[in-house]
Amino acid sequence: MNVGKVIGGNVGGKLLIRLKSNAKVDVGDLLVCENENTGEKFFLKVVNMQISSLLAQQFIEEMAGQKLEHDEIDYNIFDAQDRFYRMCEAKILKIKRGDEFYPPRSLPNFFTDVRKINESDDFISQAGEIEIGYLRLGREALKAIKTKLPAKGLISHHMLVVAATGKGKSNFARVFLRGLLKLDDYAAIVFDPHNEYYGGKGSKGLRDHPLRNKVVYFSPKYESTPGAERLIISTRDLEPDDFFGIIDLSSTQQEALDLLKRKFKGEWIEKLLGEEIKDLFEMFDKKIARSTLAALRRKIYHALELHDKSGLVFTLEKTDDVSIYDKIKSAIEERKIIIIDTSMVGDDSEKIIASSIVNRVFNSFRYLKQTKPQEFARTPEVLIVFEEAPRVLGSEALANGVNIFERIAREGRKFKVGLCAITQMPSLLPAEILSQMNTKVILGLPSPADRSAVINSATQNISDESVEIQMLDRGEAIITSPFIKFPLPTKIFSFDDILKEDIANIKTTEKDISIGVD
């Protein structure tokens, strides 16, 4: 059904469309119009609306005044629909000629009929393996058209998921991971500070998915969770690097950690925490100040949340079986999704867990690429999902020095390691980091500072979408990415709904993890 007619516009700017009086059109809607003589099909997106009239403004103001002040007067506005109407501004997303899409470098004619997009417009013909939602027309989801993202390359070019709280960031991440589960060439590591990815009592997660055998879950509370492995890290497996840029360390303190490591090897933390300060002081020929040693001892002890010899995750003891790092390494080789439950540990501990794991993965990939390129070619792309990303990538965090996350943001794509940074406050991330996050999943962002941070760093021009981004509701997103042809308005699947579908459609292939009744 026609919703309006083109009445003006310019390339690079916007089209002006007069709307039919009964047309239901919202900001964000997708519209289509066709130039009959050139055969071009224009895909449009409503970015703004206004009311308008054929009468002079002065006159309208007078009418309103008359109506307000002299209500008893007999007025009838004849032909009101012809004389008072709505117009919308629409940006041209792309143009289709034949079977090809082109950037918007042309215009439709005057009075061209404009209609809403429908299933038969092969608008989303782009390839993509990961279904994330439905095409969204303003507030409406067009259920017949699923939006997809291609996994290859997109993952190692990093993703940013932004939204105010409760708008559906974690839901999106779960939906995306569910997409990865169905593919065979990708792995992911999720650091889960709220324990909302694996699923548990009362909440659904990846463990409820038919392909759950591709999910590995590490938790300190492993005993009470079916299928879980113990999250335990021996301090003997930690390196000074795992702390750099993660907890606040001066350069003197960093040097001291290096010296400790060189001298004591795997026991460096045990020694730092266990020896008398004065003995350590002597052992290093007084090269490390006593105050430095004392400060380091305090910081590391607290960061690792140790109580005597063992904390919830970290332990000074040797762990007898395979280290968590090796387990993760083989899980990646098996293209699994690894979820690390950090909900029970503090912020510093979580960052050290994450940094140490990510460090190992990144270094091993880098090493492989340099030494065994063929083997590297066979490794999967790995996505690192990190909630509340400013904790490690924010300007303030980076003031502590370079850390592994920043390094991955800059060069991870060369080594098939990508970040999925989730945050409520993108404005806390430095501009260079934001622009490294090539794919941006933008859910509702009411704050102007956060909005402009994201808009300014997007790979596609979405400055016209600012109003829309401000008003996006839960689960409604705009996705920009160099891997898709235009900013994709999407209604993200609800994970719970899509899970139900998958349960109905996919047969669990391998052995079940026995799941207790919850």
Place this chain on the structure above:
Amino acid sequence: MEKIIKYLSKYYTEEDKKIEIDPSKFHTYEMNKYDGKILAVDGGSGIVFDGGSRVISKIKIGVVEYAKGKMTKQDVKKYFMLAIWKNDGIIIKLDPDEQITLSNKKIDELQNDARDILERKMINEIAEKEKDAIILSDGLQNLSPRNVASICKTSRLKTKNGRSLIGYLNEFTKDKYKDKLWYYTISEGEYIVKFHTRSKFCYKVTTKNKEVNNLFGAIAYYSTDPEILGYPYPLLKVDKIVRLREDEKQFDNHKLKLLAKQEGVNLEFDENSMIMHDLLDKRAYR
């Protein structure tokens, strides 16, 4: 300027008092939410090509129909008219074909006469077809159907000393008839009518319809649009449809010349000489 004002004020005060306005000819009436059909007819015309001795003009005759406050129909008939000087006379040709006789003298005024004739023709046709409807005309005089009312924007009627009668009546009624709808009978079939209490204007209406209370009540209902309070909105609407805008003339002018060229006729040459003439006209003689 002061002198002129003094002179003028004499006319307003002394002279006008002498005019006899017969208070018994004033009547009030009530608006009625008429739910029958009301139609308005108007014409527009203009020259789209002026080649001196050959002139092509465009004539539009439009009609709009309203019922219960809503537009139910609108239609425009478009004509092109060619007028050519030949053997001391003017030959005219209408497209689409229509037999009319014109007695006018000036080749660049003929289109107005043709429009007048076509407009009357349309009114008569409609009046015949829509016997129960009210048909409004934009000021055409001497229309015979009973169901037609002709509304004059600028009445040429004067008081004895030459002041406009409408202006005078407006002043005369501003107290006693302030919040009333009224009409003043000039003669049988000729009235001055106020269609909205808040409007400054009143209009001369000619009609053979005898039930003027109902007629004016219905027109008053259609004169409540704030864009043109006190004037029948359908007449405004039809005027908008038939008015020949400058860009429309330009468009037709280009199209004409193109078509002529395809026929091997170059109209451009004639027109250019006209433009020259036009320029001289404007600069030297005005």
